[in-house]
Amino acid sequence: MDDDITQTKIIMEFFTNNPNRDIQHPEVVDWVSEEWKKRTGKAFRDPDRQIRQLAQSGKLQKIEKGLYRYNPDFISNPELEDFSQSQKNEILERDNYRCVICGKGREYGVELHVDHIKPKDLGGKATVENGQTLCAQHNFKKKNYKQTETGKKMFIRLYELAKNIGDAETQSFCAEILEVFEKNGVNGHIKWER
Missing domain, CATH: 1.10.10.10 (Winged helix-like DNA-binding domain superfamily/Winged helix DNA-binding domain)
Incomplete structure (x- = not known):
């Protein structure tokens, strides 16, 4: 051996x-x-x-x-795919120092991260266009799910909430988005019950 x-x-x-x-x-x-x-x-x-x-x-x-x-x-050269500090600053400023998913910023006591939209381990580059501001909670969720999975799950939750409280406008909005997921075969393993 x-x-x-x-x-x-x-x-x-x-x-x-x-x-x-x-x-x-x-x-x-x-x-x-x-x-x-x-x-x-x-x-x-x-x-x-x-x-x-x-x-x-x-x-x-x-x-x-x-x-x-x-x-x-x-x-x-994996280190070449990390954002430089100046890129991080530019992304944070562009996103108004708020999470692009929930809209929370430091004034809410959340920690902000600069995240690759297309992850590094999928070949995502360290460019300002491929960067986004996420709160720690949403960055953690994205690491556990692909971003499209996170998005689909978020719209399913919002659809269910709108359905439960009788908000037809939001329910219709979410349904349109979820139909796009289904039409294009994106994240078909995540089931959406109308």
């Missing part, structure tokens, strides 16, 4: 041997679990978590839920 082998190295070995290819999560898990067992005689515990951590650290690109890619060119 190679004493230097780690579970992270096994995962990266798989991806570096398959560069620039969109790879479904099960293919990675099956290979790394089998390879780890061959090399160590032990079971690989929770490869899912380590794959996510590699994507979050910028070593892999998360293309969509359960689909990852290793792009050596993207990985070589």
Whole structure:
């Protein structure tokens, strides 16, 4: 057994041997679990978590839920994709120092973050156009869901609230937006009950 082998190295070995290819999560898990067992005689515990951590650290690109890619060119300079302080200042000023989702600013006691609209791990660039101001709460939610998922869930909640209080105008507005999601097949796994 190679004493230097780690579970992270096994995962990266798989991806570096398959560069620039969109790879479904099960293919990675099956290979790394089998390879780890061959090399160590032990079971690989929770490869899912380590794959996510590699994507979050910028070593892999998360293309969509359960689909990852290793792009050596993207990985070589991940620090280039961080916003500079002057870009952060410009984005905050453009967004009036308010979260673009809820409208809250520092006067509400919220912490503001400058966020990539298209995430870094999906190839998003550090440009002012790709930046937005989010409160800590909405930035955290976006990290757990793709932005379109967060948006669809927000409009479903607003639709339900408007329906419950009899606000037909807001209900109609939300329905129009949710129909666009459905018409274009965006986030079909999130169900909207009319």
